[in-house]
Amino acid sequence: MTVSILLFLPVVAAVLTLFFKNEVAKHAALFFALVELGLAISFVTGFVPNASIQYLVDLPWIPQFGIYFSAGIDGISMVMVLLTTVLVPLIILSTYEHQYKNGKALYALILFMQAGLLTVFTALDGFLFYVGWEAALIPIYFICALWGGENRIRVNIKFFIYTFAGSLFMLVAIIYLYLQTPSKLYDIHSFYELSLSLKQQNWIFWGFFIAFAIKMPIFPFHTWQPDTYTEAPTAGTMMLSGIMLKMGIYGVIRWLIPNAPNAFAYWGYYALILSVIGIVYGSVIAFRQKDGKRLVAYSSIAHVGLIAAGIFAWSVQGVQGAMIQMISHGINVVGMFFIWDIISRRLGTRDISLMGGIAKVAPKFSIAFLIIVLGTVALPLTNGFVGEFLLLKGVYNYTIVFAAVAGLTIIFGAVYMLRMYKNVMQGELNELTATFTDIKGSERLVLGIICALIIIIGVYPQPLLHLSEASVTNLIQTVSAKFTATKF
Amino acid sequence: MTSIIIISILPIVLLYLGLYKAQKALLPVAVLGLLAALVTSVLQWTILDEAQPIYNGMLLYNNFSVAFSVISIISTILILLLSKGYFEKISNHIAEYYAIILFSLAGIIVMVSYHNLTMMFIGIEIMSVSLYILAGIRKNDFASNEAALKYFLMGAFSTGFLLFGIALIYGATGTFDIDGIRDWLLNSPRKIDPLFYTGVMLIIVGLCFKVGAAPFHFWTPDVYEGAPSLITLFMSTVVKVAGFAAFLRLFSACFLPIAQFWTPVLLVITIITLFVGNITALYQQSFKRMMAFSSISHAGYLMFAIVAIGAASANAIFMYATAYSIASIIAFGGLILVRQQTGTDGFEGFNGLANKNPFLALVLTVAMLSLAGIPLTAGFIGKFYMFSGALSQYRIWLVIVAVVNAIISIFYYFRVIVAMYFRNADREQVEVPAYYKFVLGFSALATILVGVYPTVISGLIK
Known part of the structure; x- marks a missing residue:
């Protein structure tokens, strides 16, 4: 085959x-x-x-x-x-x-x-x-x-x-x-x-x-x-x-x-800086967004910046972290956009400031939303944690300063994601959100699968990591053997 | 060589058919005759490409000539099929149309197979004189008359340059034979006569005019716009391709030893052509004018193969020309249909086409993607060959200029796609006759086939 x-x-x-x-x-x-x-x-x-x-x-x-x-x-x-x-x-x-x-x-x-x-x-x-x-x-x-x-x-x-x-x-x-x-x-x-x-x-x-x-x-x-x-x-x-x-x-x-291994050895540092700038920039702008879909879009810039930083640090942990984080980010971001799709389909708007209290009328939806948010902010035992941990470790081995800055994403991410969750799901119901109906049918199926994946990968990521480990190690060794220019 | 004879006799037959009012027979006879010419042409193809000059060294019908004859004949057949019902509307003299187009094609076959500068000149003249008439064939139309007059005056002027160049080269070398001139260059004394260089420059001017390369392109937009759409199509595809084939044949077989002399000149012309064509195309409101200017920029891409001349040049021009011709046939075929319904050449005529005519919109999209050079279409393979050729000569800056131009071209080609799919308009369904369905469908399939598996035609020229 x-x-x-x-x-x-x-x-x-x-x-x-x-x-x-x-x-x-x-x-x-x-x-x-x-x-x-x-x-x-x-x-x-x-x-x-x-x-x-x-x-x-x-x-x-x-x-x-x-x-x-x-x-x-x-x-x-x-x-x-x-x-x-x-x-x-x-x-x-x-x-x-x-x-x-x-x-x-x-x-x-x-x-x-x-x-x-x-x-x-x-x-x-x-x-x-x-x-x-x-x-x-x-x-x-x-x-x-x-x-x-x-x-x-x-x-x-x-x-x-x-x-x-x-x-x-x-x-x-x-x-x-x-x-x-x-x-x-x-x-x-x-x-x-x-x-x-x-x-x-x-x-x-x-x-x-x-x-x-x-x-x-x-x-x-x-x-x-x-x-x-x-x-x-x-x-x-x-x-x-x-x-x-x-x-x-x-x-x-x-x-x-x-x-281009030698050019990478020369330019990789600057690429890493750009990635780290992206992390902070994406987070700060996400923080200011009122439109839920836009917020997720900017948060995606931040998350991808971290993945890129892990790769440009070019170590086994970093790249392995990137591999698993690509899967996790894929699942989480699809879940997050689906959440906003459901909200905007039901309420006709994505403006966070108009919402509140949805958890009261849609308990199943609120659980799924919460799990996806937790996965996105990389809480331990969710899929986001494994990847971000490895990525940060990779960046840390490269330079501690970048790791510290990049580590801010976890805090930033938690701030804007949880704030979004709070504004949308908790608080008082208003006229608009009172009409919200809980998820059913295919929506439940999709969110159920996504939540299950978030938790399964978070608890037991080993099989996935094992899949790519040998290839990643091999690639890094062959490339690193070619570095002739000095690293910064 | 039978194909030249067939294509020369065919128009005379057609004129007689017109004389005896057998108008229904015109198209079938023309197409059958061209198919016969196509077959005889293909039969000349040999694996080892060992053709010898014929007619006292006047013509050399090698695989290069076969490939370019085939694409010219096929394009002409497709264009003639599109003309079903088209010429009747704009003129009473239909037989003349067919006859003159075929006379022009006879000139084109000579242009792709000459082995002697006089034959090149004769080929170009047979082609051009026919085109002067075709451009002005809508006798009562102001724009058509303007097009013909402009084209004739400018064309006659450039012919003068070309002929003067040929004469100077003859004066320097004492021969018209392209092998003879090359041998003279290779064996010449240390210093080559300035007369010869002047001749080369004048020939470049003459040929650049014929292929519509900047800064000799000023006739193109007006002539393309004024001429009937099908004639424009014929000029921008078959004629342009033949011009490049003649160009390449002369420079690769004959002037190659002094490449360091003419390469900088052509390099400048190429870059100007790319930018002039693309940037002006960007500002057009009429689809037809956009195609006219974009054809200038395509001339720029085709020049790549001559600037970065090498073993793969013939193949590159052939691939690019094929892709470009087929896509243009779709574009103009679509334009004719849309124009018949909406009465406008503008982009707005295409608004909302996808809702009512999904097939037409789809084939036009394929054509636009191919012209823009998007992968999985023939246009990409053409650009890919051109870029490879230029990079292999280490012309990195030229390629970067070309990349920038490819990006610019997205803007105007996608305007058509945007209009068809994303803009809404109240419109009736455009009626697509069966002939058009065949030509457009065939061309779109060919575009994708060549784009996915270019090996089907890339082996024609070694």
């Missing part, structure tokens, strides 16, 4: 979904997403957690240019594949209460995007990686622009141009690397074997960095993000924040640092 099944199934599923009626399409899409999840689980059970690349597929694509359809799964990819395949069915299920106009197109786009995401996470060929990268972008542009809010046209063209600009520079970097390989291959391993001068590596570093920094986003490349998240339909926001931004983080681990 090779990874190609995993990559092509969503494409076929997307096409098939278009043939269903709009009302049935969501069931079909959910079915396909679950099949994909089943496939991924069978991949996990057959996976040997060592540093090797498994389920390899390697077919000629444009052989005269050294381009091969080459993809495989190692520990790092496995975690990302798991994240994608778990979240997509949840996201589809979370749209069940919506009546989207021309819904089958939405579900087809989600499935097509899944194919792009999985390609990014498993590609071992630079060209394939780039194609997957863009193949994920086109569907999300249409999802956000077709089913989004009022300002969707302006906001989404900004989003598209931002990300497309970044990725073109990455394409140039990839082509440049290809031209340097002695055997003229786009294969990632022949990229890894290159020993380029520091000047060349600097170019490569910035080419990749801009693309990934925009995607994550790292301060100051984040300006597209809050608007896009706010204007997008909830399914789009979830795809963006839950999975798509992880493309950037994954790219840093797999493509940026190993391909």
Whole structure:
């Protein structure tokens, strides 16, 4: 069994979904997403957690240019594949209460995007990686622009141009690397074997960095993000924040640092500073937000900043923390956006100051909300804690000052998240919130699964950590062996 | 070489058909004749590419010529299919239309297979004279007349440059044969006659005019806008592609030994062309004018292959030209349909198209994505080849300029997508005739097929 099944199934599923009626399409899409999840689980059970690349597929694509359809799964990819395949069915299920106009197109786009995401996470060929990268972008542009809010046209063209600009520079970097390989291959391993001068590596570093920094986003490349998240339909926001931004983080681990190790040794410090600035900046602005969805969007900048900081610190703890935090953040942020989707669907507004007392009328909802908030603020025994702990430890080993600043996120996060929870759920009921009805049906299912995942991963993260450990250790050793420039 | 003969005889047959009022037979005969030419052309393809010059060294019909003839003939067939019902509306002389387009195509086949500067000139002239007539064929239309006059005056001027250049080169080398000129360059005494350099410069001016590269592009917008849409389509695809094929053939086979002389010139032209085309396209309110200016910027991308000349240049131009031609056919086909219904060339004519015509909106989206160079479409493969070629010559700054331009182009190509999908308008369904369905569907499929698996056509030229 090779990874190609995993990559092509969503494409076929997307096409098939278009043939269903709009009302049935969501069931079909959910079915396909679950099949994909089943496939991924069978991949996990057959996976040997060592540093090797498994389920390899390697077919000629444009052989005269050294381009091969080459993809495989190692520990790092496995975690990302798991994240994608778990979240997509949840996201589809979370749209069940919506009546989207021309819904089958939405579900087809989600499935097509899944194919792009999985390609990014498993590609071992630079060209394939780039194609997957863009193949994920086109569907999300249409999802956000077709089913989004009022300002969707302006906001989404900004989003598209931002990300497309970044990725073109990455394409140039990839082509440049290809031209340097002695055997003229786009294969990632022949990229890894290159020993380029520091000047060349600097170019490569910035080419990749801009693309990934925009995607994550790292301060100051984040300006597209809050608007896009706010204007997008909830399914789009979830795809963006839950999975798509992880493309950037994954790219840093797999493509940026190993391909330009010396440039990274030189610039990594500054990248770390930017990440830490992002943490504080995101938190401070989140604190001031009245719109719940926007608040979550800014808090996401802070959380991603911490993940990025952990990676730029480049130690086993840091990167392992990033791996597990990517999963946790994906689950939590999808839960959080779903919470706000439920609220805005019921009350017609997302303004926190208009709310209060919802816990009284919706006890089940309030429990789920609380668990997700606790997971987001990284309370011990929730999934957020494991990741943030490892990440902070990684940053701490690098420099204690940054760890102290980054540690503020935990406090900041707790402040604005708990304040949000308090304002929305506690206090007195008012006319608006009295109409709130408790969650039911598919909403209960989605929130139940999310809460269960938060607690299970929080209590017993070992299997997940074990999946990626060997690959991460191996990657860090090979790259660190190449550092020649001195670290700061 | 049979294809040139077929394509030359075909228009005469069509003129006779017109004379005897057999108007229904025009399109089938033209298409069948072109298919025959296509087949004879493909049969000339050889694996080892060992064709020899024919007709006393006048023509060389090698794989390069086969590939460019094929794309020119296929584009022409698609354009002719779109013309079903189009020419009848704007003129009484339908047979002339078909005949003149095919005469022009005959010139184009010569342009992609010449082996002698005189043949290049003859090819360009056969093509151009036909185009002067085509641009002005709507005799009672003011814009069409302006287009024809402008095109003719400017074209005649540039032809003068071209011919003068050829004459100077003949004066320096004593031969018109492109192998002969190359050998003269390789074996020439230490110093090459300034006459020769002047000749090269004049030829560059003449050819840049023909392909619409800045700063010799001023005729393009008005001519493209004034000419009937299908003629504009023919000019911006087949003609432009043939111009580049001729350009590349001359510079790669003949002037390569003095590349350090003309490369800086073309580099400057390329960069100006990219920016002029893109930035002006950004400010257009009319879809047709936007396509005209964007075709200038595409000329800039095509110049990449000549600036960074190398073994892969022919392939790169071929890929890019194919992608660009197919996408333009979709874009203009869509424009013609929308215009027939709304009476406007502007972007607002596309508002809300996706609700009523999902198919038309979808194929137009594919075309726009391809023109913008988004992966999984042929346009991306074209840009990818161009970038690779330029980077392999270490022209990093050129590529960065191109990247910036690719980003700018997103703005105006996405305006069409935004109008079709995200803006609402009360509109009737646009009627899409079966011919259009076929051409647009075929082109969209080809765009995606080439984008996903370019190996299907990239092996044509080694």
